[in-house]
Amino acid sequence: MAGQLGGLASLAGVNLDSGGGSETQIALATLKSRQFISEFVHANALEVPLMATTGWDQDTGEWQIDPERYNPETKIWLKPEGARENKPAAPTDWELYKAFSDLLAINEQKDNGLVTISFESESPILAKRVTEKLVAAINARMKADKLQETNTNIAYLRQQLENTNLTQMQNVFYQLIEEQTKSLMLAEVQDEFVFKTVDPAIVPEEKAGPKRALICVLATLLGGMLAVAIVLVRFAFRKDEDESLGS
Structure with missing residues (x-):
């Protein structure tokens, strides 16, 4: 029945394939994409830690800000020395993407599909926070995309159901709508939609370098x-x- 529904859904222009492998690959590609990383950096206010610090004070637990790059009192970016005239003082999304990507490590084990995500930072607290929020953000993004796709499919199937008077086709559309509704319900209750945390991030106690x-x-x-x-x-x-x- 599942194979028959999948074939009929393909004829109707609806994708019922929700295989974990494909979703995982899409999630990994999204996780490394420029748009997702740029939005993540801005949403979590990581611009200053990435581009305007000289170090991390372990005693005070605060960043050491580069006064020639950023003014923490006025929250104004200063143009770096030697920069071209038309270059903005604040770092661009491309610069933030490169700086963040250099610190991010994503490893997938081909034999069992386990994915390890780590983030390097002079601040152990920031490293833990970024790793946790990164997993939550990609799960939320993939969940939202799945919900939107499923709702679009259901709306399309209901429209096609109203446009047909054939009993056999109506039964097919009812079955397809039922499958999509099940998928919608499962997606709504899952917070860890793609990546389920096996070993949560912790504040590192040893230096990585x-x-x-x-x-x-x-x-x-x-x-x-x-x-x-x-x-x-x-x-x-x-x-x-x-x-x-x-x-």
Whole structure:
């Protein structure tokens, strides 16, 4: 019956396919899109943390604002030094999208479909808040899109039902409307519409970076290489001087 309804729905111009895989892929693509991220940044007032801070004060729990980029008292953006004349002082949506995307990591496990979403920030509190709100926002967006699509389908089917006098076709439309109504009811009661949280975000207790051990090792190696290079250059110059004096 489900296959028959799907075929009839396709003939009627209605999509009954609500497979989780396709919805998940659409949700992931939306989650990485410029429009969604720009709207999310503005809705959660992330412009200043992304574009106008020099660091996070762990003691006070506040951002250190760059006075040459943003005035927190007047809430006015200042044009960065060296910027072209026609460039606005406030960061553009494209700049916010790039800054946010650089800190966002989305990994999908192909074998089981699990998705891991993480956000890097100097503020552990902001990292947790952004991750939680990001999952809630994409679930709300996908739920709203599904509700709109389903309501449109139901309205279309009811219109077609009124335009036909054939009993057999009326039964088909009744069945299609019933299926769409079930889908509508299920979507309305689900807050975690696409992504169900398995492991909720927490305030990190350990730094993700920079890795001090790696920095120390690299600094030691580079320092040793530089020291060897200096010794070789000085040896070469001294050898040239000795040869010139000997001649």
